[in-house]
Every structure is written in C-alpha cells, then in structure tokens.
Amino acid sequence: MKTTNSKIGGLLATMTLAVGLSGPAAAEEDTFKIGVITFLSGQAAESFGVPAWNGGKLLVDMLNEGGKLPAPYDQKGFGGMNIEVVVVDEAGGATKQVQEFRNLVQREEVDAVVGYVSSGDCLAIPPVADELKAFTILYDCGTPRVFEDGSYEYVFRTAAHATMDNVSLARYLKSRNFDVPSFAGLNQDYAWGQDSWADFTGAMNQLYPDAEVKTALFPKFGAGQYGTEISALLREKPALVHSSNWGGDLQGFLIQATARGLHKRSQLALAAGDHVIPQLQDKMPDGIFLGARGVNGLAAYARGGELEELTNTMWEAYEAEYDTFPVQAPFRMWQAIFGLKTAIEKAMAENGGTKPTSEELAAAMQGLSWDAPSGHIEMALANGHQAIQPNAIGTTKWNAETGKMELVDVEYYDARCVNPPDGMKSQEWIAQGFPGAQCD
Amino acid sequence: MQSNLIISAIVALVALAAGAVILPDWAMFLFAMALAKGLVCLGIVGMMRGGVVSFGQGLYYCLGAYTATLVANNFGISDIFLLTFLSALVCLLVGIAFGPLLSNYRGIFFAMLSLALSMVLYGSLSKMSFIGGTDGLNIAAPTFLGWAPEGRPLQAALYIYVVTISVIAGTLMRIYFDSERGLLTLATRDNELRVEYLGASVRNIMTYNYVFGAVLGGIGGTIAALALGHVDPEFAFWTTSGEFVFVAILAGYLSVPAVFVSAIILELVRSFSNLYFPNTWQLALGIFLLAVIIALPNGLGSLVRRWKGNKA
Structure with a gap:
C-alpha cells in the first residue's frame, strides 16, 4: 500500500504540474x-x-x-x-x-x-x-x-x-518546341517524388504522346549518393531527365550529375529546383529548365509588371x-x-x-x-x-560578370492554364487532357 | 498482495479518470497519447525484465494503427472496442508468428532483428501509394458502442478509455510479472543457463513476453491512431521505436506505474521544450534524457524501491 501511495502521488504531482503550467495569457483585443x-x-x-x-x-x-x-x-x-x-x-x-x-x-x-x-x-x-x-x-x-x-x-x-509544377514543366517543353523522343525520371522515393513523377508522365502523355519513358528511378529519400542512378541515365540516353528532388538530395544529384556530364547528354528539368541556387551558385549548370512551384524567386524578380x-x-x-x-x-x-x-x-x-x-x-x-x-x-x-496561382518556368544562366544566377527564357503561365478547374481531381484532369484549361 | 494490487488499481483508475474533468483540453490529449504510448512501452518493459530490448516495437504500434484505420475506412466500423479488439488480434497473430523466431536471440541480435522487422513494414507501407504511401491516411473519430460524441466529450471519452485500458493492462502485467513465469523472466536476466537447468524453457518465456508486447503495441497503436485521426508509416520508423525504448529505460523494469509516468513526463518535456526552445528543442530534450540516465540509472521505478527501502 505504501508503494501505491507513492505511485498515485507521482501521478498527481505530474497532473498538478500540467494544470499549473496551463493558464495562458488571455488573448488581447489589440x-x-x-x-x-x-x-x-x-x-x-x-x-x-x-x-x-x-x-x-x-x-x-x-x-x-x-x-x-x-x-x-x-x-x-x-x-x-x-x-x-x-x-x-x-x-x-x-x-x-x-x-x-x-x-x-x-x-x-x-x-x-x-x-x-x-x-x-x-x-x-x-x-x-x-x-x-x-x-x-x-x-x-x-x-x-x-x-x-x-x-x-x-x-x-x-x-x-503540386499538380501545376509538373504540368507547367511539360507545357514549357511544348511551348519552346523542345523535341522529346524519350525521357527519364529521378525522384525521391516517397509520396512527393512518386506523385510528381505521376503528374509529369501524365502531362507528357498528353503533350508528347509518342515520347518513350526510358526509366523511372526512385532513389531513397535522403540518399545523397546517385552514382548508380547517373550511370543508368547515361546508359539510357534519354533526351530529358525529370526530377522533383529538393534540398540536399537535389544538390547532391546536380553536383554528381554535372561532374559526369549528364547535363550535356540530356536536358535536365527540375520541377522545384530554384531553392538550391543560393547554395550551389555557379555549380548549378547553365541551361537547366527550372520551376519554383509558382512565380517565386528569380522568376518573380524578372517578371516586373x-x-x-x-x-x-x-x-x-x-x-x-x-x-x-x-x-x-x-x-x-x-x-x-x-x-x-x-x-x-x-x-x-x-x-x-x-x-x-x-x-x-x-x-x-x-x-x-x-x-x-x-x-x-x-x-x-x-x-x-x-x-x-500563376506559375513560371525558366532556364538557368550564370552571369559571370555579376556573379549571380539568372533565369532566362522565362514563360509565365496563367493560374487557370496549369491548375485543374473547381470540382475536378488533378489526376483526372491530366488524364482527360486538361479540360477547361485557359491558356492564351 | 492481490487485494492491495486491486485497491491500488482502483485508486489509480479513479485518480486518472478525474483528469477527464480537471485537465484542460490540451493536457487531456497529451495524457491520452502518453498513456497509449505507455502501453507500448509496457510491452518493452516486459521483455526488458528478461534482459532483451526490442528496438522494433513500432512494428506493432504501426500494425495496430493501420489495422484500425483500414478496417474503419473500408468496412465502416467506427466502434473503438471492436477496432481495438481486431488490431490486438492481428498483432497477436503476427506476434505468435515472429515470437518463436525472435526468442532465440539475445542482446543486440534481438534488438536488430526486431528493428529489421519494423523497418520492413515501414518500407512496405511507404511503397503502397494506394493507401497513401509516406503521407499516410486519415481515420474518422471513433464511436463508443453507438455513442458518437464530439468536441470535449469525445476527448474525455477517449481519455477515459485509454485510462481504463492502461490500468487494466498495467494490473494484468503486474499479475503476470509476479507469476511463476514472470519471476522466471527475471531469473533469465540473471542467469539463463540456470533457468534452463531448473527445467524451465527460456525460449518459451521469451516468446510469451514478446507476444504480450505485440498485443500491447497493437492496442497502443490503435488508440494513438484514433486520437490523432491520422496514421503514416512513420509509426513503424526506428525513431518511433527508439522513443518507446527510451521511455522503457526511463521507467526501468521495477515498476509498472513508472512506465506510464515516464511516458507522460517525456511528452510534457517535449511539448514545453518545443514551445519555449523552437530552435533547440532536441537539445533540451537530450539534456533532460541524459540527466535522468545519469541521476537514475535504474529508471524512475528505482525511486519507488528506494522509497520503500527507507520506510522498511
């Protein structure tokens, strides 16, 4: 019974602590x-x-x-x-x-x-x-x-x-008359990467129905090392490599891919890649098709209006x-x-x-x-x-004089051009060929 | 002894249930989650008594949570009693399947093998995009034998439910710990060979402990899923399992209530350090854990023993 008392005592002490710490400052009107x-x-x-x-x-x-x-x-x-x-x-x-x-x-x-x-x-x-x-x-x-x-x-x-990120990327290829006989993907193996790849292949299927999917790679989230994947991409020689990677995974992939010349053999298209520019600076190769999940960052700065x-x-x-x-x-x-x-x-x-x-x-x-x-x-x-919201895709170009990355050939997309209409699921919208899309 | 145990169980139940009235909303939720996790940790403590630690209790936590969610979403069952029972049953069966295999291993091998099993579940669920992949799925609020409360009554009902289950599970585990097999578990910790020479099967003992841990893990996972309204494969990730192990170590294997108290303390410390030190909350949590381990190497449970020793 002594033990019981101490046990209950302990519980009550914890509770008192909890209650005592509660009472937040009353919300003020101003x-x-x-x-x-x-x-x-x-x-x-x-x-x-x-x-x-x-x-x-x-x-x-x-x-x-x-x-x-x-x-x-x-x-x-x-x-x-x-x-x-x-x-x-x-x-x-x-x-x-x-x-x-x-x-x-x-x-x-x-x-x-x-x-x-x-x-x-x-x-x-x-x-x-x-x-x-x-x-x-x-x-x-x-x-x-x-x-x-x-x-x-x-x-x-x-x-x-996220639907608009990859739909815009596919539209960018089309509007710049980029020839895509084949493409491949490298995306992180979790919901974000899987969904992005599904959206991109869906959109490509509509805009480039003849393009062949060479390979879809899903390295582990946070993998950091992409030697095998880059070898596979170099061997398959797709015209375009899509990636929705972000953060350290994207930095790692870009540094390792450029060291082996992947960006010279295949066009790189990054759905959400703008945020690694401050870290990579001139290590980010020129000529990458780049999205920022909206008219954000460099694309917003270049827009004016x-x-x-x-x-x-x-x-x-x-x-x-x-x-x-x-x-x-x-x-x-x-x-x-x-x-x-x-x-x-x-x-x-x-x-x-x-x-x-x-x-x-x-x-x-x-x-x-x-x-x-x-x-x-x-x-x-x-x-x-x-x-x-509207979206923009551009192409990277390092300005050696100012020491800054610039976005060139930027295409801006109206919000209703790259987003599904109300009441329609994104997957269906893409599969049905973007019904109701308002692009000028 | 038995009557003392029952009296203390009833007193604990009443004291905790009073929380449904006196605790503010956020604390009631925090306590409910802590007790649900405490159930999982109780299973680890059961194994710890035999000298092994499972680093993969997330397997049953996650399995229970997903069983409840998938059953609720696909068959429209929302009754908390039925969902808990079904999850416990699934975990019981899986525990019986893996128990005999794991019971042959000790120390780091047991820890790593149990961890591997939970990571297999994590990896599989992450790949299954039709059930949400890494993003997981939502589960609607539970009903209680047809009663569908909302707002504070719902939280209070969930809280009373988890309190009741925790007290019952705690009492049953105490009875088991004091039983012949439970005491043999303790003996195994000291000298496994001698237990075998006494004529008892260590493997059998370890299997029982593992299966009890599995069922408790499943029940804890179900309650956590229903309280949170969301499950994801993170439930089976090693960091989740690691947290359970930490609570078990914090509590020590000497006392059952210490497990639940430890779980509550950990949740409180985490919640407040997260709020007051948003950039360094992990550091604050780490310092707390380190301090506890240095000050109480045998866990909170040793305080009870120390107090008892002084009195005697």
Missing part, C-alpha cells in the same frame, strides 16, 4: 496571435522551413512597424492589430504535429495557425483544425489530396497544389537582412501572410472593426483573392479553400 509551424531542423529546414520563416519574420516585423509596404498592405499589422508569433518546429512527424497543433490552439490560444511544409502533416492537421474550430492556413505543402479527398471548414491552403513595387520591396528587404535572395519558400510564406491580412481586414470591415472570430475569418477567406509578390492568388478550388 493583438493577433499566430502560430507558425515550419521546419527549423531536419532536411527540409535549409531548403524550405528556415528561408520561409526568415521571410515571414521579416514581413511580420515590417507589418508591425506599419507603412513599409505599398497599398493595399500599408496598414499597420493585421487591421491595426499588432501581430504576435509563436514558432514551432515542424520536425518530428505528423503525430507530434497533431499534438503541437492542439497545444497551440488550446494552450497558447493562438488566433490562427499558419504552417506545414510536409504533405503528411497537411493531411493530418485539417480534421483536428475543424474539430477545434481553429482557423488554419496550410502555406507550403504540395499534395492535392488535402482538399480532393476531404473538405474542411476552417482550413485553407494559400498556395497552389504591376506587382513590381511589392515584389522589389520584399526582395530588397530580404537581401538586406539575410545577404541572399529569397527563393520559393519565403514567397509562399508571404502569400499566406498577405492572404491572412486581407482576410482579417475584410472580416473586420464587415463586423465593425473588432477582432474576427474563426468563423468570421473562415467566411472572409473563402473564395478570397489578393496580390502577393508571387502574383495574383485566388482561392478558386475546393469551395474557396484551395488557392490557384
């Missing part, structure tokens, strides 16, 4: 608190998580100061409210993320959550967000399954899903702060925060200027459209919960 979840450690940190939050932190600071950005983003904070941020590391898998999401909403009482790079997390979080009635923005992840397999009331994705002022403001602030140029991830974080700002201010215009509830925010966000450095974003799919 502060809007967001929880940001992004990779701060692990493989996706260097490529996506850290640059995304560098960009996000910069933008939040600029907004809190007020008047730093061109209209319509010249108002301070979110509708005059100060922005407060709680940052959480996305590393650790979906199990941990569901727990952390609950903690953010129930313990930290954040007003909105912005986050998730990993597709697995993006599938796991939405049911919980709806259960807790917590307004949530998925800012980066790619899988179309989130809203094609489910529908959620409080969850929005402010970036286009009416969004030039907004883009250049963010670009220059980022370069001044971090001594490198912003790649795709900060652009997606910016479009999420600008979208959130637009939704909050729209909701406040309707409710008379008080801090909006999750319901009001969700109503304001549904079907919203706004401008971001990456172009005009429209919440056009999945009943106004899934964004579409």
Whole structure:
C-alpha cells in the first residue's frame, strides 16, 4: 500500500504540474496571435522551413512597424492589430504535429495557425483544425489530396497544389518546341517524388504522346549518393531527365550529375529546383529548365509588371537582412501572410472593426483573392479553400560578370492554364487532357 | 498482495479518470497519447525484465494503427472496442508468428532483428501509394458502442478509455510479472543457463513476453491512431521505436506505474521544450534524457524501491 501511495502521488504531482503550467495569457483585443509551424531542423529546414520563416519574420516585423509596404498592405499589422508569433518546429512527424497543433490552439490560444511544409502533416492537421474550430492556413505543402479527398471548414491552403509544377514543366517543353523522343525520371522515393513523377508522365502523355519513358528511378529519400542512378541515365540516353528532388538530395544529384556530364547528354528539368541556387551558385549548370512551384524567386524578380513595387520591396528587404535572395519558400510564406491580412481586414470591415472570430475569418477567406509578390492568388478550388496561382518556368544562366544566377527564357503561365478547374481531381484532369484549361 | 494490487488499481483508475474533468483540453490529449504510448512501452518493459530490448516495437504500434484505420475506412466500423479488439488480434497473430523466431536471440541480435522487422513494414507501407504511401491516411473519430460524441466529450471519452485500458493492462502485467513465469523472466536476466537447468524453457518465456508486447503495441497503436485521426508509416520508423525504448529505460523494469509516468513526463518535456526552445528543442530534450540516465540509472521505478527501502 505504501508503494501505491507513492505511485498515485507521482501521478498527481505530474497532473498538478500540467494544470499549473496551463493558464495562458488571455488573448488581447489589440493583438493577433499566430502560430507558425515550419521546419527549423531536419532536411527540409535549409531548403524550405528556415528561408520561409526568415521571410515571414521579416514581413511580420515590417507589418508591425506599419507603412513599409505599398497599398493595399500599408496598414499597420493585421487591421491595426499588432501581430504576435509563436514558432514551432515542424520536425518530428505528423503525430507530434497533431499534438503541437492542439497545444497551440488550446494552450497558447493562438488566433490562427499558419504552417506545414510536409504533405503528411497537411493531411493530418485539417480534421483536428475543424474539430477545434481553429482557423488554419496550410502555406507550403504540395499534395492535392488535402482538399480532393476531404473538405474542411476552417482550413485553407494559400498556395497552389503540386499538380501545376509538373504540368507547367511539360507545357514549357511544348511551348519552346523542345523535341522529346524519350525521357527519364529521378525522384525521391516517397509520396512527393512518386506523385510528381505521376503528374509529369501524365502531362507528357498528353503533350508528347509518342515520347518513350526510358526509366523511372526512385532513389531513397535522403540518399545523397546517385552514382548508380547517373550511370543508368547515361546508359539510357534519354533526351530529358525529370526530377522533383529538393534540398540536399537535389544538390547532391546536380553536383554528381554535372561532374559526369549528364547535363550535356540530356536536358535536365527540375520541377522545384530554384531553392538550391543560393547554395550551389555557379555549380548549378547553365541551361537547366527550372520551376519554383509558382512565380517565386528569380522568376518573380524578372517578371516586373504591376506587382513590381511589392515584389522589389520584399526582395530588397530580404537581401538586406539575410545577404541572399529569397527563393520559393519565403514567397509562399508571404502569400499566406498577405492572404491572412486581407482576410482579417475584410472580416473586420464587415463586423465593425473588432477582432474576427474563426468563423468570421473562415467566411472572409473563402473564395478570397489578393496580390502577393508571387502574383495574383485566388482561392478558386475546393469551395474557396484551395488557392490557384500563376506559375513560371525558366532556364538557368550564370552571369559571370555579376556573379549571380539568372533565369532566362522565362514563360509565365496563367493560374487557370496549369491548375485543374473547381470540382475536378488533378489526376483526372491530366488524364482527360486538361479540360477547361485557359491558356492564351 | 492481490487485494492491495486491486485497491491500488482502483485508486489509480479513479485518480486518472478525474483528469477527464480537471485537465484542460490540451493536457487531456497529451495524457491520452502518453498513456497509449505507455502501453507500448509496457510491452518493452516486459521483455526488458528478461534482459532483451526490442528496438522494433513500432512494428506493432504501426500494425495496430493501420489495422484500425483500414478496417474503419473500408468496412465502416467506427466502434473503438471492436477496432481495438481486431488490431490486438492481428498483432497477436503476427506476434505468435515472429515470437518463436525472435526468442532465440539475445542482446543486440534481438534488438536488430526486431528493428529489421519494423523497418520492413515501414518500407512496405511507404511503397503502397494506394493507401497513401509516406503521407499516410486519415481515420474518422471513433464511436463508443453507438455513442458518437464530439468536441470535449469525445476527448474525455477517449481519455477515459485509454485510462481504463492502461490500468487494466498495467494490473494484468503486474499479475503476470509476479507469476511463476514472470519471476522466471527475471531469473533469465540473471542467469539463463540456470533457468534452463531448473527445467524451465527460456525460449518459451521469451516468446510469451514478446507476444504480450505485440498485443500491447497493437492496442497502443490503435488508440494513438484514433486520437490523432491520422496514421503514416512513420509509426513503424526506428525513431518511433527508439522513443518507446527510451521511455522503457526511463521507467526501468521495477515498476509498472513508472512506465506510464515516464511516458507522460517525456511528452510534457517535449511539448514545453518545443514551445519555449523552437530552435533547440532536441537539445533540451537530450539534456533532460541524459540527466535522468545519469541521476537514475535504474529508471524512475528505482525511486519507488528506494522509497520503500527507507520506510522498511
């Protein structure tokens, strides 16, 4: 019985600890608190998580100061409210993320959550967000399954899903009259790589029905060594090599492939490759067809047009702060925060200027459209919960004089040209030959 | 002894169940997840008593979670009791299949072989894109004998369910640990040859421990999947198994409640370090683990023994 007492004592002590640590600071009326979840450690940190939050932190600071950005983003904070941020590391898998999401909403009482790079997390979080009635923005992840397999009331994705990356790549080949008698793929062996390859082969099947698939290689995620795969690609001699690799895997592949001259024998086409330019610099070979999952990074900088002022403001602030140029991830974080700002201010215009509830925010966000450095974003799919955005593909060219990588021969694609129409699943859309695509 | 055990079980059950009322939402969820993982760790502790550690308990955690999810999604079964039973059954069968094989191995060989089995499941699930591949799948909230709660009642019901199962499993494992076979397990840890000369089959003992671990792993996985609403192959990844081993080491093999307390402590430390040190939470967690191992080499359970020793 003595042992029993101590056991129960231990349990009660733990419980008291838990309860004692609960009581978060009550949410204030003049502060809007967001929880940001992004990779701060692990493989996706260097490529996506850290640059995304560098960009996000910069933008939040600029907004809190007020008047730093061109209209319509010249108002301070979110509708005059100060922005407060709680940052959480996305590393650790979906199990941990569901727990952390609950903690953010129930313990930290954040007003909105912005986050998730990993597709697995993006599938796991939405049911919980709806259960807790917590307004949530998925800012980066790619899988179309989130809203094609489910529908959620409080969850929005402010970036286009991954279908457009590979459809744009195939369209780029076609519009540049690139001859593709055969092609091969090297993609990471997990959902992202498998889905990207399926989208690309599907799109190629429509645009280049005679092209022969030489080989589809799926090295392990995080493999780092691609000697065997490069040998296979050199032996098969495809006209084009497709890869959706990212991060260290992409850097490794490019360095090893260029050392063996693969880029001279086959055209390399990278669906999401722009983010390794700051690391590789001139080690990234010229003449690679490159996407950035949207008009992001170099493609946005080269675009000009009416969004030039907004883009250049963010670009220059980022370069001044971090001594490198912003790649795709900060652009997606910016479009999420600008979208959130637009939704909050729209909701406040309707409710008379008080801090909006999750319901009001969700109503304001549904079907919203706004401008971001990456172009005009429209919440056009999945009943106004899934964004579409324009995309761009270009060709790399190292400028030895300035010591900077440039993107040349850039083709810009309208959002409705490379995204499926509302109510249609991406896979079907590609298989049926892109019905309803509006390309000019 | 037996009556003491039953009284302590009832007291623990009541104390824990009170959490359904007094705990805030986030803590209730954290406790439910910790107890579900604690069940898996209890299985490892059962094996640890015999001197072997399974580095692949993620196999049953994942198998249980996927069984529940696939059954729920394909046959429309949402009853938590039925799902738990089916997962436990599948894990029992798989455990019976692998148990006799693994029971011949000790030390690092047992650890590596069990790890290999769980990684085979991880690799296979990652390749199966028709069930979501590495992204995994979602599972709807469970019902309780036809009752379909939402919001806090759902969380409270899940919490009470996992508390009840944990207390029952803990009590049964305590009875087993104190039984003849359970005590022989402890003897095996000290001298395997002598146990064989006593006429007992060490292999048989090890198989039993492994199969109990499998069933507990499956139940833990099912509850975790239902609480999270999502499963992915990560459930079988070695880092998940490693976490279970850590909890088992933190708890030590001396006390059953220590397993659940350790699981809860680990979850709390992780949750708060993640919040307060977003860039260095792994470091904070690591320092905590190191400190515990240095201060309590025999685990939290040794505190109970120490306290008991002082009193006596």
